[in-house]
Amino acid sequence: MKFKLKIWKQRDAHSRGSFVTYDLDGVAPEMSFIEMLTYLNETLIGKGDEPVTFEHDCHEGICGSCGMYINGYPHGPVKGLTTCLLSMRYFKDGETIVIEPWRAKPFPVIKDLMVDRTSFDKIQQAGGFISISVGAAPEANAIPVRKHSSDLAFDASVCIGCGACVAACKNASAMLFVSAKISQYALLPQGRPEGKDRVRAMIAEMDKQGFGSCSNTGACEAQCPKQIKLFNIARLNREYFKAY
Amino acid sequence: MITLDSKIPEGPLEQKWKRYKANAKLVSPANKKKLDIIVVGTGISGAPAASALGELGYNVKVFCYQDTPRRAHSVAAQGGINAAKNYKNDGDSVYHLFYDIIKGGDFRAREANVYRIAEVSNQIIDHFTAIGVPFAREYGGSLTTRSFGGVQVSRTFYSRGQTGQQVLLGAYSSLVRQIKEGTVTMYPRREMLDLVVINGKARGIVVRNLITGKIERHSAHAVVLATGGYGTIYYLSTLAVNSNASAAWNAYKRGAAFANPSFVQIHPSSVPQMNEFQSKLTLMSESLRNDGRVWVPKAKGDTRPPNDIPEEDRDYYLERRYPTFGNLVPRDVASRAAKERCDAGYGVGPTGLAVNLDFRDAIKKQGKKAIEEKYGNLFEMYKDITGIDSYTEPMRIYPAGHYTMGGLWVNYDLMTTVPGLFAVGESNFSDHGANRLGASSLMQGAGDGYFILPYTISNYLASEIKTPRINTDTIEFQEAEARSAEKIKRLLSIKGKQTATTFHKKLGKIMWDHCGMTRNEKGLTEAIGLIRELREEFWKDLNVPGRADELNQELEKAGRVADFLELGELMITDALNRRESCGAHFREESQTPDHEALRNDDEYAYVAVWEYNGDQPPILHKEELKFEFVELKQRSYK
Numbered sequence: 003m004k005f006k007l008k009i010w011k012q013r014d015a016h017s018r019g020s021f022v023t024y025d026l027d028g029v030a031p032e033m034s035f036i037e038m039l040t041y042l043n044e045t046l047i048g049k050g051d052e053p054v055t056f057e058h059d060c061h062e063g064i065c066g067s068c069g070m071y072i073n074g075y076p077h078g079p080v081k082g083l084t085t086c087l088l089s090m091r092y093f094k095d096g097e098t099i100v101i102e103p104w105r106a107k108p109f110p111v112i113k114d115l116m117v118d119r120t121s122f123d124k125i126q127q128a129g130g131f132i133s134i135s136v137g138a139a140p141e142a143n144a145i146p147v148r149k150h151s152s153d154l155a156f157d158a159s160v161c162i163g164c165g166a167c168v169a170a171c172k173n174a175s176a177m178l179f180v181s182a183k184i185s186q187y188a189l190l191p192q193g194r195p196e197g198k199d200r201v202r203a204m205i206a207e208m209d210k211q212g213f214g215s216c217s218n219t220g221a222c223e224a225q226c227p228k229q230i231k232l233f234n235i236a237r238l239n240r241e242y243f244k245a246y
Numbered sequence: 247m248i249t250l251d252s253k254i255p256e257g258p259l260e261q262k263w264k265r266y267k268a269n270a271k272l273v274s275p276a277n278k279k280k281l282d283i284i285v286v287g288t289g290i291s292g293a294p295a296a297s298a299l300g301e302l303g304y305n306v307k308v309f310c311y312q313d314t315p316r317r318a319h320s321v322a323a324q325g326g327i328n329a330a331k332n333y334k335n336d337g338d339s340v341y342h343l344f345y346d347i348i349k350g351g352d353f354r355a356r357e358a359n360v361y362r363i364a365e366v367s368n369q370i371i372d373h374f375t376a377i378g379v380p381f382a383r384e385y386g387g388s389l390t391t392r393s394f395g396g397v398q399v400s401r402t403f404y405s406r407g408q409t410g411q412q413v414l415l416g417a418y419s420s421l422v423r424q425i426k427e428g429t430v431t432m433y434p435r436r437e438m439l440d441l442v443v444i445n446g447k448a449r450g451i452v453v454r455n456l457i458t459g460k461i462e463r464h465s466a467h468a469v470v471l472a473t474g475g476y477g478t479i480y481y482l483s484t485l486a487v488n489s490n491a492s493a494a495w496n497a498y499k500r501g502a503a504f505a506n507p508s509f510v511q512i513h514p515s516s517v518p519q520m521n522e523f524q525s526k527l528t529l530m531s532e533s534l535r536n537d538g539r540v541w542v543p544k545a546k547g548d549t550r551p552p553n554d555i556p557e558e559d560r561d562y563y564l565e566r567r568y569p570t571f572g573n574l575v576p577r578d579v580a581s582r583a584a585k586e587r588c589d590a591g592y593g594v595g596p597t598g599l600a601v602n603l604d605f606r607d608a609i610k611k612q613g614k615k616a617i618e619e620k621y622g623n624l625f626e627m628y629k630d631i632t633g634i635d636s637y638t639e640p641m642r643i644y645p646a647g648h649y650t651m652g653g654l655w656v657n658y659d660l661m662t663t664v665p666g667l668f669a670v671g672e673s674n675f676s677d678h679g680a681n682r683l684g685a686s687s688l689m690q691g692a693g694d695g696y697f698i699l700p701y702t703i704s705n706y707l708a709s710e711i712k713t714p715r716i717n718t719d720t721i722e723f724q725e726a727e728a729r730s731a732e733k734i735k736r737l738l739s740i741k742g743k744q745t746a747t748t749f750h751k752k753l754g755k756i757m758w759d760h761c762g763m764t765r766n767e768k769g770l771t772e773a774i775g776l777i778r779e780l781r782e783e784f785w786k787d788l789n790v791p792g793r794a795d796e797l798n799q800e801l802e803k804a805g806r807v808a809d810f811l812e813l814g815e816l817m818i819t820d821a822l823n824r825r826e827s828c829g830a831h832f833r834e835e836s837q838t839p840d841h842e843a844l845r846n847d848d849e850y851a852y853v854a855v856w857e858y859n860g861d862q863p864p865i866l867h868k869e870e871l872k873f874e875f876v877e878l879k880q881r882s883y884k
C-alpha cells in the first residue's frame with residue numbers, strides 16, 4: 003500500500019512546529035501503525051533524512067506509551083484500539099493520513115509526536131494509592147469483596163494512562179483518567195479509609211496541573227482505547243461531593 | 247578473579263530464611279536516612295524494591311528509561327501470579343510450589359533460593375490485595391485461582407488476561423506514595439550506561455538523560471539492578487521492544503558475573519510471524535491452555551479450514567504424548583513439541599509454522615460467556631492482530647523468545663559478585679533453573695523486591711553506616727562517564743549504511759537459528775563466527791543519524807544492539823559449554839529415545855558462571871548445585 007503522510011515535526015518544546023509530508027510506498031496491510039512509522043523511519047534514515055520521534059514499547063495496547071492523533075482521532079478512527087494495535091488494513095490505499103501529537107496544555111510536546119505526560123504521575127502521586135506498607139497486610143481472604151464490585155473496579159483499573167481522553171476532550175479535561183483511579187478504590191473496601199482525602203487531593207492536583215473541567219461531552223469515553231466508561235465520572239463526582 | 251560464595255544459610259530448608267532473618271543485621275531509622283540506594287528499573291521487581299526500601303526510610307533514587315515507572319515491561323504480563331495459598335484445598339503447599347519450580351527448572355536452580363520464594367509467595371498476594379489490586383474473585387467474595395503449565399494444582403491468581411498490568415500498577419501506586427513522602431526520588435527517561443565501582447564496591451551509575459542527551463552521575467551506598475530480561479536479543483520476541491540487556495551487560499563488564507546466559511525460555515504460544523516488517527511477537531497467555539486444546543491435522547498438507555477437519559483427522563499431540571499433563575505441560579516441552587510437528591510438515595497456516603489452539607470444546611461445555619470472562623482481552627487482541635475470531639475458529643500459535651532464566655549471578659543475599667551491587671527480578675538468574683514455570687516471574691520479582699531484598703540489603707548496609715555520601719567527582723565516576731561518552735561518539739561517527747534495526751534483525755536471526763529452541767555443536771560453533779563477523783560489520787557500517795546532545799532514539803537503539811552483539815557471543819559460548827539438555831536448553835546431541843531433554847547430572851549439575859576477562863575469553867566458574875532436599879529425577883510429564 004501507498005500513503006501520503008502529513009506528520010507534525012517539532013524540534014523541542016520551545017520551537018514552533020509544522021507539518022512535513024512524506025510519501026511512503028510498500029506498506030503491508032498487516033503492519034501496525036507503529037510498524038508503518040518505523041518503516042518510514044528506516045527509509046528516512048536510508049536517505050539521510052531525520053527520522054520522526056514517537057513513543058512505543060509493548061505493542062500490545064497495555065503500556066500506554068504510544069498515542070497520537072491520526073486523522074484527527076486519538077489513536078485513530080477505530081474504536082477500542084491503541085495506535086500500536088491499529089493495523090494498516092483499516093486505511094485506504096493511497097490515502098492521506100494526518101498525524102499529530104496530543105494537543106493539550108498539560109502535555110507539552112517534547113519532540114515531534116512525543117509529549118510529556120508526567121502531569122498524570124503527579125495526579126496519581128497526590129492520592130492514587132492505598133497507604134499500606136509492606137508487612138502490614140492482612141490475609142488476602144480476610145477482606146471479602148463482592149464479585150460485582152471487584153469486576154467493576156477491575157474495569158476501571160485497566161486504564162493505561164495514555165492520555166487519549168485528555169487529547170479527545172475539547173477542554174483537555176483529565177476527568178476520565180482520574181475517575182478510573184477513584185472508582186477502582188471507591189469500589190473496594192480496601193480503598194474506603196482514605197476515600198475522602200484521595201478524591202480531594204487528586205482533583206486539586208488535576209486542577210493544579212492545568213487540566214480543564216468536564217462538560218460531559220463524552221468524547222473521552224468514545225476515544226478511550228480501553229473503553230473506560232463515563233459512569234466512572236459520575237462516581238467520581240459523587241465521591242467528591244461526599245468528601246466535603 | 248572472583249570467588250563464588252552462595253552464602254546459603256545452614257539448617258533445614260524450612261528454617262534457612264527464618265534463621266537468616268533472625269540473624270540479619272539491622273540499620274537504625276536515623277542511619278537509614280543517611281544511606282542512599284539506587285534502584286534501576288521500575289518493573290515488578292524494581293517498583294516493589296524501591297517502595298519497600300523507601301517505606302523503611304532509606305533514601306532511594308529510582309531510574310527507568312520510560313517516561314513513567316508505570317510503563318515498565320512487567321505491565322504486559324498476562325496470565326497470573328502464583329502463590330501457595332491452597333485456597334482450592336487441592337493439596338497445595340509451600341513445599342509443592344518449591345518442588346514444582348525445582349522440577350520445572352529441570353533441577354538447575356538453587357534449592358534454598360527457590361524454597362524462600364515459595365515461602366514469601368502468600369505474603370505477596372496479601373500485600374497486593376491490601377493495596378487494591380483487583381484479582382479475580384468467586385461469588386462468595388474470596389479470591390479465585392486458575393491452573394498454569396507444569397503443575398497439578400490451581401494456584402495462579404489473576405486479573406483477567408492482564409495480571410501484570412494490575413500488579414504493576416499496584417506496585418506503582420506504592421512507589422508514587424513514597425515519592426510523595428520524599429523517601430524516593432524518581433528519575434524517568436534515563437538509561438543506565440555504566441556501573442561505577444570504587445574500591446571494589448558498587449557506588450553509583452552513569453546514565454544518559456534521554457531528553458537532553460546529557461550524561462549524568464549518580465552515587466549511592468548500594469545499587470540494585472531490576473532491569474529485566476534480555477529476550478529481545480532475538481529481535482522478534484514477546485517482550486516490549488525497548489527491553490534490553492545494557493544495564494546488566496555493563497555491570498558484567500565491571501565485574502558482576504553472568505550465570506547461565508544461554509538459558510532462554512521460548513514460549514509456546516505467540517501469534518505467529520506474519521511478515522518481515524513485524525517488530526514484535528504477541529504473546530497469547532499460557533493460561534489459554536487451561537481451556538484451549540492444541541492440535542494439528544493428522545495428515546501432512548491438510549489445507550482444509552480447521553473447522554472442517556473432523557475429530558478423527560486431528561492430532562491432539564500434547565494430549566497424545568503427555569496424557570498426565572496434556573495441554574498443560576511446561577513451556578519448553580510444549581514449544582519443542584510444536585516445533586517437532588511443524589518441522590515434520592504438519593504445521594498449519596500460510597507459513598506452516600503454526601499449530602492450532604482450539605476453544606471449541608471449552609465453549610461447548612462452559613459457554614462463550616465463561617470463556618470471555620477468563621480471556622476476553624486476549625481474544626480481542628488476537629482478533630485485532632490477525633482478524634480471526636477465536637470464539638468460532640482456532641487460534642494459530644507458534645513459539646517465541648520470551649523469558650531469560652539466565653542473568654546476573656547472585657548469592658542468597660541477591661548480591662552479585664560486585665559487593666554492594668544487587669540484582670532482582672528477571673535480571674538475576676536465581677530461581678528458575680533451566681526453565682521457568684508460568685506465573686512465577688511476577689511472583690519472583692515482587693518477592694525479591696518486597697520481602698527479600700529489604701532484609702538482605704539492610705544486612706549489607708549495616709556495615710556502611712559510617713560511609714559518608716559518595717562523591718561523584720572521583721576518578722571512577724570520571725572514567726565511567728568518559729567510557730560512555732566515547733562509546734556514543736564512536737557509534738555516531740561510523741556513518742555507514744545500515745540502521746541499528748537492520749543489525750538487530752540479523753543478530754536475531756543468528757540467535758534464533760542457532761541458539762534458540764534447539765542447539766547443536768555445529769550450529770553453535772558456526773554462530774560464534776557469524777556473530778563476530780556481524781559485530782565487525784556493525785562497527786564499520788552502522789548508520790546513526792543525529793547528535794549525542796539531543797533526544798536521539800536511533801542512538802538509544804544502537805547502544806543496545808552493540809551490547810546485544812557481545813552478549814550473544816556469551817550466550818553461545820555458554821550453550822556450547824553445556825553438553826547436556828536441561829529444561830529450555832535442548833542440545834540435540836543429548837536426548838532420550840522419545841526426544842525429551844536428557845540431563846547429565848554427573849557433569850553438569852552446576853550453574854555456569856562467567857567472569858568478564860577483557861579481550862580474552864570469559865572465565866568459567868562453577869557453582870555446584872547440591873540437592874539435599876529433593877531427589878534428582880528425570881523430568882516426566884507423561
Ligand SMILES: Cc1cc2nc3c(=O)[nH]c(=O)nc-3n(C[C@H](O)[C@H](O)[C@H](O)COP(=O)(O)OP(=O)(O)OC[C@H]3O[C@@H](n4cnc5c(N)ncnc54)[C@H](O)[C@@H]3O)c2cc1C
Pocket residue numbers: 286287288289290291292309310311312315318319320321322323324325326327409410436437438439472473474475484485486489490492493529648649670671672673684685686687688689691
Ligand atoms: C508478554 C509477556 C507476558 C508475561 N506474562 C507473565 C505472567 O502472566 N506471569 C508471570 O509471572 N510472568 C509473566 N511474564 C514474565 C514477566 O512479565 C517478566 O519476567 C517480569 O515482568 C520482569 O520484571 P522485572 O521487574 O524483572 O523487569 P521489567 O518489568 O522488564 O522492568 C525493567 C525495568 O528496568 C528499566 N531498565 C532496563 N534497562 C535499563 C537501563 N539501562 N537504564 C534504566 N532503566 C532500565 C526499565 O525502564 C524497566 O523499568 C510475561 C512476560 C511477557 C513478555
Ligand code: FES
Pocket residue numbers: 057058059060061062063064065066067068069084085086087162
Ligand atoms: S506501545 Fe504499549 S500501548 Fe501501544
